[in-house]
Amino acid sequence: MADLHDNYLDWLRDAHAMEEQAESMLKGMAGRLEHYPALKARIKLHIDETIEQQRLVESVIKRYDSSSSTFKDMAGKVAAMGQAMGGMFASDEVIKGGISGYTFENFEIASYTALIAAAQAVGDVEGERIFEQILAQEKAMAAWLLEHLPETTRQFLARSQAPHTEAKK
Template identity: 70%
Template sequence: MTYEENYLDWVRDAYAMEKQAESMLEKMADRLEHYPDLRARIVQHIEETRSQQALVKSVIERYDTSSSVFKDAVGKLSALGQAMGGMLAEDEVVKGAISGYVFENLEIASYTSLIAAAELIGDHEGARIFGQILEQEVAMAEWLSTHLPEVTEQFMVRSAEPGVEAKK
């Protein structure tokens, strides 16, 4: 494969990844009832994610290629499976926050790689866009890392109270 073919394949992967992120975040936000700070940050990141999708799509469109319908579908199916699996867990909120942190770090690695690829092929606009997205992903990962102990503690306190729902 040429540099550009690899790059465009990874850009399409990033678009599918952002679609998956939106789906996962929406399902998590819809289910959160007792963790307002976490829900508010997730809702904020949903908006960031939608903006990121548009930015990634703009890179795809500049190269007159399309996002992968297959990858989009697999990503959405994967997100649905994760959301459904989390609904069954008694510690859904903690596992969801941990999964979110892991996913943010996957995005960080992906955009770091995309920046390098964009620079190699001379797509300075793509590198700028991916740098902007990377900053948002780092901010979300840092927020989750900082607040994970608090979410865990809130869950444990709620779960120790008889008759109090803790999982969401």
């Protein structure tokens, strides 16, 4: 039977792997975006946030004298690479990327909501503070993506109708 701390550490490692996956996905998308400067700028900002989130999650893991799971981190990177490469070939990559990004942000929101409850259960006040900070960033990114998806879609549709104009990225 796993105790509270074992579950908490497992979820911390999952969160670290999740942030590694997020970084890979975001970098892949940002590297291919050419015609959507607002989206590219917001993704670049979130890449910086994501790298800091990795560091913060790792700091919580280290306080519990554990390390991030190399296997989970690697599995997350491989999954992100597959997802990023799959999008490269879609004619509507920017739209599918926006939808996928919004979905992933909500997965992160749910994950950090659970981690906050777990931190409270084990009495990790610093972890709770860190996860609240990360949660706010994930909510902000999800809100931005949702708010800008209609405009990005209109831009995509306009570009796709223009002759000799690439729309997908």
